[in-house]
Amino acid sequence: MIRPAFLDVAKTAAVLLREPLLVERWSAPSALPDFSTGGLARHLANQVTHTVTFLAAAPGASAISVLEHFTGNAWVTSGVDSADNVGIRRRSEQAAASTTATELADIVDAALTDLRAMVPAQPADRIVDLGDWSLQVDDFLLTRVVELVVHVDDLAVSLGLPTPAMPETAAGATIKLLSSLAVWRHGSLNVIRALARQERAPASIAAL
Numbered sequence: 001m002i003r004p005a006f007l008d009v010a011k012t013a014a015v016l017l018r019e020p021l022l023v024e025r026w027s028a029p030s031a032l033p034d035f036s037t038g039g040l041a042r043h044l045a046n047q048v049t050h051t052v053t054f055l056a057a058a059p060g061a062s063a064i065s066v067l068e069h070f071t072g073n074a075w076v077t078s079g080v081d082s083a084d085n086v087g088i089r090r091r092s093e094q095a096a097a098s099t100t101a102t103e104l105a106d107i108v109d110a111a112l113t114d115l116r117a118m119v120p121a122q123p124a125d126r127i128v129d130l131g132d133w134s135l136q137v138d139d140f141l142l143t144r145v146v147e148l149v150v151h152v153d154d155l156a157v158s159l160g161l162p163t164p165a166m167p168e169t170a171a172g173a174t175i176k177l178l179s180s181l182a183v184w185r186h187g188s189l190n191v192i193r194a195l196a197r198q199e200r201a202p203a204s205i206a207a208l
Helices: 001-018 020-025 037-056 065-070 083-097 099-123 135-159 167-188 188-196
Strands: none
Touching: 001 037, 001 099, 001 167, 020 037, 020 065, 020 099, 037 083, 037 099, 037 135, 065 135, 065 167, 083 167, 167 188
């Protein structure tokens, strides 16, 4: 189910990247600190374009679980000003500076065409080589779904547009993974209270 979910939400992102407002607001601040709208758009696009690169590369030898992939990564808990997160933003800003909104949309559309053939063809036991963070292909696609769902919302807000309706399967997979991460970060009781007991809810159960 995650493969069609990935392709569906990638299409949602591709449509948003065609919004005329993106051309106008390319250099303007986004809804995220220290991120221009163009830089954010580039980061969103990377979730599609980089997937082509990873799936076209040689497979890895061993994989970790998707939860280990997040819980072992410093960027998950280190805050927006950490070196890891600053580096992510800087790379996206540098890439955005060398392209335009229209060129980026064309690149994403071409990548999505490739992915419609590549994604269904992946063997179930394919390992996507991410070095120490390698994942089974469906787990890798799940991480891309989460990135796409979250950053489609970020970009829509940055453009002052309603957030597009998310494909149901993609939204459900994102909620499930973020809920697991929230439990890891804050404990099950705090998550239960946040969802069921407003009067005892913690200030935050943010997963990321």
